[in-house]
Amino acid sequence: MKELRIHGRGGQGSVTAAELIATAAFESGMYAQAFPAFGVERRGAPVQAFVRFSKDKIRLRSQVYEPDYIIVQDSTLIGDVNVFSGMKEWGIAIINTERRIESEVPEGVRLMTLDATRIALDVLGVPITNTALLGAFAAATDVIHLEALERALRHRFSGEMAEKNVKAANLAYNEVRGGTV
Amino acid sequence: MTLSVGCTARPGKSRENRTGAWRTFKPNFKHDKCTKCGICALICPESAVHENQDGFYDADYNYCKGCGLCAEECPAEDIEMTREEK
Amino acid sequence: MTQIMEGSHAVAEAVRLSKPGVISAYPITPQTHIVERLAEMVADGLLEADYITVESEFSALSACLGASATGVRVYSATTSQGLALMFEVCFNAAGMRLPLVMTIANRALSAPLSIWNDHQDSISLRDSGWLQLYAQDCQEAHDLHYIAYRVAEDHSVLLPAMVCFDGFVLTHTYEPVDIPGQEEVDAFLPAFSPYQRLDARDPISFGMYATPDYYMEFRYEMERAMQRAKGVLKECGKEFGERFGRDYSDLVESYRLEDADTALVAMGSLCGTVKDAIDEMRGEGKKVGLLNLRVFRPFPFEDVKKALSGVSRVAILDKNVSIGSKGAVGLEMRDTLYGTGIEILDCIAGLGGRDIRKRDVRRIVGLAEAGGGDIFYGLREEVL
Numbered sequence: 012m013k014e015l016r017i018h019g020r021g022g023q024g025s026v027t028a029a030e031l032i033a034t035a036a037f038e039s040g041m042y043a044q045a046f047p048a049f050g051v052e053r054r055g056a057p058v059q060a061f062v063r064f065s066k067d068k069i070r071l072r073s074q075v076y077e078p079d080y081i082i083v084q085d086s087t088l089i090g091d092v093n094v095f096s097g098m099k100e101w102g103i104a105i106i107n108t109e110r111r112i113e114s115e116v117p118e119g120v121r122l123m124t125l126d127a128t129r130i131a132l133d134v135l136g137v138p139i140t141n142t143a144l145l146g147a148f149a150a151a152t153d154v155i156h157l158e159a160l161e162r163a164l165r166h167r168f169s170g171e172m173a174e175k176n177v178k179a180a181n182l183a184y185n186e187v188r189g190g191t192v
Numbered sequence: 193m194t195l196s197v198g199c200t201a202r203p204g205k206s207r208e209n210r211t212g213a214w215r216t217f218k219p220n221f222k223h224d225k226c227t228k229c230g231i232c233a234l235i236c237p238e239s240a241v242h243e244n245q246d247g248f249y250d251a252d253y254n255y256c257k258g259c260g261l262c263a264e265e266c267p268a269e270d271i272e273m274t275r276e277e278k
Numbered sequence: 279m280t281q282i283m284e285g286s287h288a289v290a291e292a293v294r295l296s297k298p299g300v301i302s303a304y305p306i307t308p309q310t311h312i313v314e315r316l317a318e319m320v321a322d323g324l325l326e327a328d329y330i331t332v333e334s335e336f337s338a339l340s341a342c343l344g345a346s347a348t349g350v351r352v353y354s355a356t357t358s359q360g361l362a363l364m365f366e367v368c369f370n371a372a373g374m375r376l377p378l379v380m381t382i383a384n385r386a387l388s389a390p391l392s393i394w395n396d397h398q399d400s401i402s403l404r405d406s407g408w409l410q411l412y413a414q415d416c417q418e419a420h421d422l423h424y425i426a427y428r429v430a431e432d433h434s435v436l437l438p439a440m441v442c443f444d445g446f447v448l449t450h451t452y453e454p455v456d457i458p459g460q461e462e463v464d465a466f467l468p469a470f471s472p473y474q475r476l477d478a479r480d481p482i483s484f485g486m487y488a489t490p491d492y493y494m495e496f497r498y499e500m501e502r503a504m505q506r507a508k509g510v511l512k513e514c515g516k517e518f519g520e521r522f523g524r525d526y527s528d529l530v531e532s533y534r535l536e537d538a539d540t541a542l543v544a545m546g547s548l549c550g551t552v553k554d555a556i557d558e559m560r561g562e563g564k565k566v567g568l569l570n571l572r573v574f575r576p577f578p579f580e581d582v583k584k585a586l587s588g589v590s591r592v593a594i595l596d597k598n599v600s601i602g603s604k605g606a607v608g609l610e611m612r613d614t615l616y617g618t619g620i621e622i623l624d625c626i627a628g629l630g631g632r633d634i635r636k637r638d639v640r641r642i643v644g645l646a647e648a649g650g651g652d653i654f655y656g657l658r659e660e661v662l
Contacts (some may be wrong), residue, residue: 020214030284032453037282044453048306048392050629051444055214055257070415070550072447073635086278087213108278128216128278138216199390247385 012065013154014075018094019084022054024141027167028082029060031145033162035155036064041051044069057092064154078102080152082144084127089115104186105147107140123151123189134179146180147187157184211238215258217273223248225268232262232271280532283449286311288455289355289381289441294325299350299470302330302341306360307393307629308445309383313355316350324531327353335360339367339380346376347484349475351427352450354378357445358385361399365406371438372407372438372500374484375473376432378438379423380408384546384597386630394631395445397545401574401598401606407500409439409507410575414531414549416455418572419443423459424467428514435475435507442574444547446631458522466521468513504576511573514634529578531570532561532585538567541586542641543611544595545571548634552595566643571607582614588628589623593646595634595655599626604652621646625655 015032019025026047026144033045041064061075070157077097086108095104095117106112107127116122122172127143134143142164149157160180165173221232232249233241240255241262251262263271283291289312293301301320303313330341335356340353355622356364361382371378382400386392400410409424415420419441422455426439443449448549474482489497512527533553535541547571559566569585569592571578586592592615596605603609608624615622623646628634642655 030452034282037454042454043282045453046447047449049450055211069453072451072547072556073553074635076635091213103258110278132275191422 012063012067012068013079014069014077015062015064015080015148015154016075016078016094017062017083017143018056018081018088018092019060019082020054020078020088021056021058022139023084024139025058025060025084027162028084028141030064030147031167032148032155033064033086033119033140034166035145035149035159036062038162039155039159041066042068048074051163057088079156080148081105083107084140084144086110086112090142095120100180103151105144105151107144121189122148123187125183125187129177130182134182135175142176143179143183146183149180150184150187157181163175202239209258210254211257212254215276216255216278217258217260218276219251219256219260219263220272220274221248221250222272223269225270227268229267231265231267235261235265237261245263280454282454282587283453284311285419285443285451285453285455285507286383287315288416288420288457289423289443289449290315290319291455291457292318292420293353293381295458295466296353296423297325297351297469298327298353298379300328300330300342300345301354301584302332302338302345302352303354303356304332304335304338304360306357306448308385308395309355309357309381312381312383312450316353320411324526332420333489335363335591336367339364339371339378340640342380343367343374343376345372346371346378347476348471349433349477351377351470353380355381355383355537357383357506358387358393358399358593361403363385365403365622367407367436368403368408370485373496375436375503376438376484377436377470378590379426379430380438380440381419382440382442383449384442390630393445395447395547395597396629396631397442397606398599400440403440403610404575404606407437407504407539408509408575409435409437409504409573411439411441411573412479412545412571413441413443413448414547414570414572416443416451416453417524417610418602419448420455420457420538421518421522424463425511425514425518425526427467427470428509429510431470432507432510432514433471433509435503436473436491437503437507442546446524447547451552457524462521462533466518470532507579507587508573508576511576526530526572529573529576530581530585531568531572533570535567535569535585535589537565538588538589539565540646541569541589541592542595542639542643543569543571543592543607544588545607548595548597548628551636552639553633555636558636559640559643564643574607574610577610577614579614582611583618586615586620587618589620591623591646593625593642595625595626595639596641597628597630608652623650624652626653627655 033043515526
C-alpha cells in the first residue's frame with residue numbers, strides 16, 4: 012500500500028485533488044481511498060487530504076502519518092506546518108513554488124517542483140492549482156498514468172472546463188523538475 | 193496550556209492567527225489617484241486596511257488575505273493586485 | 279456496478295433505489311452531502327419523492343412521522359445536535375410503530391462544539407425503540423439501508439431504524455462501492471406495505487394516551503418486537519447475501535476470534551483499522567481478534583456470548599461515554615459476559631474525532647493483558 016498526503020489551503024482544491032487521484036487509480040484497476048483531514052476550513056486556511064492506493068481492499072481509516080508522497084499546493088505552508096512530517100525515506104515531495112527551496116527540504120526527500128500557480132492562472136484563469144499538481148504527480152510517480160488522470164478529469168468536469176484542466180495537467184506533467192536532494 | 197472550565201475563550205484570539213501567508217495576490221496601494229475616500233478600509237472583510245498619518249490607506253500584510261475586494265471597489269482604480277512571490 | 283464514490287453519495291444511491299415516497303431532512307455537517315444529493319435527485323427527476331424542506335430537525339422527523347402514518351416509505355438523515363433536537367419525535371415514531379429509516383452520520387455532541395466523529399449522538403438514543411445498525415465501510419453503509427427498510431417494515435417488527443455511519447471518516451471518504459441495479463433492489467425490497475395507515479374513509483389515531491393500566495404492556499410489546507427483529511435481521515441479512523454476495527446474516531462479525539485470547543470489541547469504521555492491527559499482531563504470534571457489533575439495538579446478547587466463548591479477556595473501544603458511568607458498549611458487555619470469568623477493559627476512545635491508529639489498538643491490547651481498570655484512553659495529561 013502507498014500513501015499520499017496533500018497539503019494545501021482552503022479553496023485550492025486539495026480534497027478534489029485527492030478524489031481525482033483516487034478515481035484515476037481506481038480506474039487503473041487499483042483499490043483506492045481518499046478523504047480529507049476534516050476541519051472547519053475557511054478559504055486560505057491550511058488543509059490536508061489523504062489518498063491510499065493498494066492492490067487489495069483498504070481497511071485502514073486513520074489519517075496518513077508516514078506518507079510515501081506529499082503534494083504541497085503552496086510553499087508558504089512549509090513555514091506554517093511540518094509538511095515533511097513522517098515522510099518515508101526517499102519519499103517524493105511535489106511542491107508548487109517559483110523559488111528554489113532545496114534548503115528548506117530535509118535530507119532523504121526527493122524534491123520535485125513546478126510553478127503550478129502560473130500554469131493555473133495561464134490556463135484556468137484562477138489560482139486553483141490542484142489539477143496541475145496532479146499532472147506533476149503522474150510524472151513523478153508510477154502510481155497513476157497521465158491517461159488515467161485525463162479520464163478522471165473528464166469524468167469530474169465537463170466541456171471546456173474539462174479540457175482546460177487536462178491542459179493544465181499536461182503542462183505540469185512536462186514542466187515538473189527535480190530529483191534527489 | 194491548561195483547559196478552561198466550560199471551554200471558554202476571551203476576545204483577541206484571532207489576532208494570534210496571522211493570515212497574511214494565505215495570499216496569492218497582494219494589493220498595492222499606490223497613493224497616486226487616491227481621493228482618500230476610505231471605501232477600501234470599509235469594504236475590507238478582515239479590517240486589515242488602515243488610514244496612515246497622511247490620510248492615505250495601507251494594508252496590514254500580516255492579516256491581508258489578498259481577496260482583492262479593495263482593488264475591485266476602489267473608485268479611483270488606485271489599488272493594484274500583483275502576484276505574491278512564493 | 280462498482281464505482282468509486284463518496285460515502286454520503288453511496289448512501290444517497292441506496293435511498294434512491296429504496297424508492298421512498300417522502301424525504302424530509304435538515305442539513306447539518308457531516309450529513310449534508312447525503313441530503314444535498316437526494317435533493318438533486320428529486321429536482322432532476324431521478325427520484326420520485328416529495329422532498330419536504332423544513333426549518334429544523336424536529337420538523338423534519340415530525341414530517342416523516344406523519345407521512346409514514348399515511349402509509350408511505352419515508353427517509354431522513356441527521357447527526358449530533360440535529361438528532362438531539364429530534365429526541366421527542368424519535369420516541370414517538372417508535373411508540374407509534376412507524377418504520378422510518380434514518381441515517382445518522384455519527385458526530386460528537388456539544389459543548390464544546392465538535393463537528394467530528396464519535397458515537398455519542400446515536401448512543402444517546404439507544405433507549406428510544408429504534409433499531410441501530412453500524413456500518414464499517416461505505417459499502418456496508420449502502421447495503422444496510424436496504425436491510426433496515428426490510429426489517430423495520432416487517433409486520434412482526436414495525437419499529438424505526440437508524441443506519442449509523444461515521445461522520446467524515448465514512449461520509450467524506452471516496453472508495454469503491456458496488457451499486458446494484460433497480461430491479462435487483464426491487465426484488466429484495468418490494469414496495470412498502472403498511473400494517474395500518476391514516477385513511478379518511480377508515481379513520482384511526484396513532485399514539486393515543488395509555489393509562490397506567492396499559493402503558494407497560496405497550497412498552498413490552500415494543501420490546502418483544504425488538505427481540506423478533508433479531509431473527510428478521512438474520513433472515514434478511516442472509517437473503518441479501520444470496521442476492522448480492524455480501525452476507526449480513528450475523529448480528530456480530532467475528533474476525534480471527536477462533537483461537538483468540540484477547541478480543542477487541544468495536545463498532546463502525548474503527549473496525550477496519552482494528553483488523554489491520556490484528557493482522558500485524560497475529561504476524562507476531564499474538565492471539566487477538568475482533569468482535570464487530572454491527573447491530574447495537576436489538577443488542578445481540580446470545581451472539582456476543584457465543585462469539586466470545588473462547589477468549590480470556592475483552593478490550594472495548596467505546597466511542598461514547600455516559601458521564602458518571604461507563605461507555606455504553608462496555609456496560610452491555612459486562613451484562614452479557616457476567617459470570618463467564620472473562621476479564622473486561624472498557625476504553626473510552628476516539629471522542630470528538632480523536633484519531634485512532636494501529637499503534638493505539640496495540641497499546642490497548644497491552645493494557646488489557648496487563649489487567650488495568652477502565653480508562654479514557656490516550657488523554658493528553660499535559661493539559662489536564
